[in-house]
Amino acid sequence: MAGQGPLLVVLTGPSGAGKDSILARLKSLGRPYHFAVTATTRAARPSEREGVDYYFVSPVELQRMLERGELLENAVVYGHRYGVPKAPIRDAIDRGQDVLFRTDVQGARYIKSIVPSTVTIFIAPPSLEELTRRLGSRGAGTPEQLELRLRIAEEEMEAASQFDYTVVNEDLERCVQEIEEMVGRERSRPGRQRVRL
Secondary structure, eight states, X not given: OBOOSOOEEEEEOOTTXXXXXXXXXXXXXXXXXXXXXXXXXXXXXXXXXXXXXEEEOOHHHHHHHHHTTOEEEEEEETTEEEEEEHHHHHHHHHTTOOEEEEOOHHHHHHHHHHSTTOEXXXXXXXOHHHHHHHHHHTTOXXXXXXXXXXXXXXXXXTTGGGSSEEEEOSSHHHHXXXXXXXXXXXXXXXXXXXXXX
């Protein structure tokens, strides 16, 4: 018998690999996915929208959510706190929707450890040179901050084999197509366990 119920799919990988671009493209396709939204204590970037890209919350609010057990995972990344609220994910799973979202490598490992049926997809840049270019063009802070992000990215790329799938984000359309194929394979995989949060 094929797998049970909807999927929990986590995209992970280093900063600058293109996770946000991939999710934006997947959203634009109009598939019946639910895209989980992460809460963060960092300020919104000019193009980001509250409740769509992130929930922008104060450190006190995020701490309260954590204490009430409302977060699937949480982490401090580059000095800001992030957490993924459970309730909207549970609601989507109950409605029969596959849930997709992105998190850092540490968060993806943790989610897989507590929800083993999670499908983890590592997004890799085509090269460190391209990653450097992407981070530089995004205005990733001071030269020291850029160097730190690149050092962390190198460490994270060494962890790619720990995840269920790896896709290289060289061409956005091809990358998105590969991810949808992976989701399709997982959905029909015999013996797949039901997602339990």
